[in-house]
Each structure stands twice: as C-alpha cells, then as structure tokens.
Amino acid sequence: MAEALRYQADVAVVGGGLAGLVAACEAAARGKRVLLLDQEGEQNLGGQAFWSLGGLFMVDTPEQRRMRIRDSEALALSDWLGSAGFDGPQDHWPRRVAEAYVAFAAGGMRDWLAGIGMRWFPVVGWAERGGAQAQGHGNSVPRFHVTWGTGPGVLAPFERMARDHAAAGRLRFAFRHRVTAITRAGGRIAGLAGEVLEPTSVARGQKSSRVVVGAFEVEAGAVIVTSGGIGGNFDRVRAAWPVERLGPPPARMVAGVPAHVDGDMIDVAATAGAGLINTGRMWHYCEGIRNWDPIWPEHGIRILPGPSSLWFDALGQRMEPPFLPGFDTLGTLRRILSTGHAHSWFILTQGIIKKEFALSGSEQNPDLSSGRWAEVLKARLGSGGKAPAPVEAFKDKGADFTVAATLEELVAGMNRIGATMGDPPLDAGQLRVQIEARDAQLANPFAKDAQINAIREARHYLGDKLIRTAKPHAILDPAQGPLIGVRLSVLTRKTLGGIHTDLEGAVLDGAGERIEGLFAAGECAGFGGGGYHGYNALEGTFLGGCLFSGRAAGRAAG
C-alpha cells in the first residue's frame, strides 16, 4: 500500500453532515484552516439532513403568531423538561445545553437562519402532543417549523458557505476518508488517522463500498467529531436497547437512516478518552413502513400521522390513550412491545389518508422540497379524493398496505401481509366490535372516546383543520371508503445519548474533565451535552440541535 496521505489543519472536522458543515463554517469564518473529512463520497455531503423533512423546533415565531399560537420560552422550557425527565448527575451538561437551546430557539435562532436565506412553511406543525399531564411529555403548542425546501433547504446555506470557504482556501474537503483513530500527543489531541476508501459512484444515500485503498494522517490543532448516531446499525441499536424501560428490542426493524449512520466513530472517540453517557436513550418510531423504492438497506419511511387512524396492537386490541397517533412516541413503542410483538396496525379510510398521512423525508414531499407554492397547492388541495402522489404510491405498491371495501376483506388482506411476517392472525369480529363502538360515539357530543375528543381538539387549531385532520367520520361509513390497513414496524432513527460534552462542545472524559483540543457536536453527542433531549424529544430538535451544537463547537474550536 502507498505511503499514508498527510494533511495539516488548524481544525479537523469528522463528518460532513449538518453539524459538521455548521462547525466547519464557523471555524473557517474565524480564519482557521479547516479540513472536513467524510467516509462517503462528495455526493453524500450533508448526511442525513438532506433526507429530512427540515422541521425545526422554534419558539414564539412570527409563523406561530400568524397561526394564533401563543408560545413562550418559559412554556417551551417547561415542555422540554417535562419530556426530558433528566434524572442523574450525568445530565448536568445535557440540561444546561437544553436550557441554552430553548433560549436560542426563542431568541436569535430564527433571525440567524432567516439571515442566511431560510424560510418556513406558514402552517406550523403540532408534533408529539404528549397527551398525559401538563407537566409531562409533549408540546403544549405547535412548534414544528417545516423549512421551505425541506432538508435540502436547511443544508443549502451551509453547503454554499462551505464551498465559498473552500474556494477561498480556508476549507478543504477529504471525501472517502474514514477516520479510525484520534491521535494524542503530550496530553492533548494531535490529529487523526484513518483509511482512504475506494472512489464510489453510488447515488446519495446508497450504501457505499468499504474497500480500503490507502491510509491518511492528519495533524490538527483541534478535532471536532460530528459523525452522526447509530440508527443504521441494528446490532448497535439492539445492544444499546433499554430493555428495562421499553421491553425487548424488536427482532425486526426498518432503517430510517442510511447505512453510514453506523456509530463506529463514537467508539473511536471513546478509545481516545471521550466519556459516553446516556447511551440507552434513543428515539425510534412506531409508524415505519417498508419502502417500496428503497435507497438504503432495510429502508423504512415514517408515517407522520394525523390523529384519526385507529391504532391496534399486534393482537388486535385498540390502543388506549395516550397511545394515539402523534402523541407519545416512546410510550407507544413500550405499549406495542408489551404484546411480545414489534408491529402494530393502522385501520383508516380514504377520507383519512388523503388529509392526514404525511411521509417523513424530503424525497417523499416533492412539493415542499420544491419550495414552490404552486406545487404545494396542487399536491395538497388539487388531488380530488386522492392523497398526495407519494402516499398513493405507497398505498398501491407498499408491501405493508392493503385496501378493501369491507372490514372482513380488509382483515383478510392484513392477515395475508401478516402471514409473510409470521404475525398472529387478526380476528375481524374482534376488530368490528371495537370500531363500531368507536363509530357510535361520533354522534355523541359528550363522547368519552379519547381519540374522538383528540380529533375535535385538533380541529380547533386552524393549521390542523386546514391540512392535517379529516372531518370526524365513521370508519365503517362506505362513503368514506375504501378501508385501508397498514402494517407498522419499528423504524430506527435518532440516537439521544452519546459523547459527553459541555456547552461549548468540548469533549469530557470519563471523569468529566475536558480533553484539550477535542470537540463533538450533532447526533454523535446526543445533539449536545451527551443527550440534551433527556429521554424524550419534542421533534424538530435534531436539526435544531445540530445547528446549535455545531455552531458552539465550531466557535470554541475556532
């Protein structure tokens, strides 16, 4: 093998996702010579954020006010702390970062991002409603600001700035460079070492080869690790799974992230002395469907459901509140796993799917990703009785969907899907009793069915009424048909714990002391601090955390 390639930089950034781009731009803007390394090819620049919906948690914004949402830093912080449930001494820095992020989200965040060209869809989304108690988990008000252009719209300004810095000689990219070691000399960080991988022409997001064609070494004054989480590696997810809190890890899952989200670099940081905390905290979704047109291995898509689909566990039992669509991600995951199975089912109508099913991902929302109003109106309002085209495509081609005119035919279809997965068969009679009882409550203005009340409550919010919540109707009303059954899998997505850092992104060792010259940001650092979400997320806080912690680390290292 040829001699190792050698680089020198003031700041070396490991990972060209959103956190890495933000950190690299901040350091370069402070006059540092920056080297940005990524194991993938140039076509993958931006990492997961490219695929994201571009939803950002922001507080008390003009978009909220226009939708008559009254929000405040105090309310947001109360929601955050109620969701996080910070509970140990290791949560000192995660909590400090959370407080600082909420202040930022209610303060300068929007102006900063608007100043570099970002804009937001005017209807603010109401994600993760919680649904238990006022001081518990959940967003008291809508706060999910979808960026025009979705994930690519979040990345665009940072990619543009990074390329400008590169053109000016302040920043250098090193793609297909896989870091395998962080080197130390005289008690501080000295740089990096790793493998050069063979060139790749796979499309963005696809799994690339790991054939090694060379080696490299980097001498750097500071290293910032921004290598992402672990969700693309099921073995790691299962090994870290919090059995005592959620139940046994699913035997089968779908991947909500590309294969490069492998977590290996977190071990590399640990070998260099980084403390890892809260590693059992993770954020996986219950509404995963197998992608009929996959990009990465085991590719799953998350349904972002409105409140009306009926949700049944693997044994055919309708799930009790607060385990309703869109309310409590991890509570629902625990409830699903308590059956001894990892899947669940939605039963809904065409009337519901057309208004309430959104799919997470930039490629699943070409209208919002285009950033053009005409596309949005055509897709969301102009489709007659149909859902937006990507949702209809899943209904037609997705392995987890079945459509029928009657409940008995529908359940036969669901059981055909289940048989291919080894699921217990569902009983149409048992489902009919539950659905008829639910439907009977519709005419009752004093309904005791919590889901019917949740639908009515959602429609008090103009945004939900306009584009997210179908008019309440009987599931078994043929005029609302056909009926649709969807088999849902656990979808891996976010890593909530990771490398322990302080507010500046400086990495702390096992004793909580700073490692001079080593920083971490983004998902590998639990989005800041080593887990600023605590146990539960309020959504939009992942991209938000990459922006906030990437900026802090880039400034501190620069």
Ligand SMILES: Cc1cc2nc3c(=O)[nH]c(=O)nc-3n(C[C@H](O)[C@H](O)[C@H](O)COP(=O)(O)OP(=O)(O)OC[C@H]3O[C@@H](n4cnc5c(N)ncnc54)[C@H](O)[C@@H]3O)c2cc1C
């Ligand atoms: C479909 C989808 C939808 C989402 N929607 C939202 C949303 O609406 N709102 C929200 O807040 N969040 C959302 N997220 C989550 C969010 O996009 C991610 O958490 C975030 O982008 C992670 O960014 P990162 O920079 O920390 O890591 P990544 O984007 O994972 O980037 C890490 C980079 O490091 C590189 N790397 C890893 N190891 C090494 C190594 N050893 N050597 C060199 N390079 C290495 C990887 O190749 C990768 O390019 C979504 C995610 C997905 C997948």
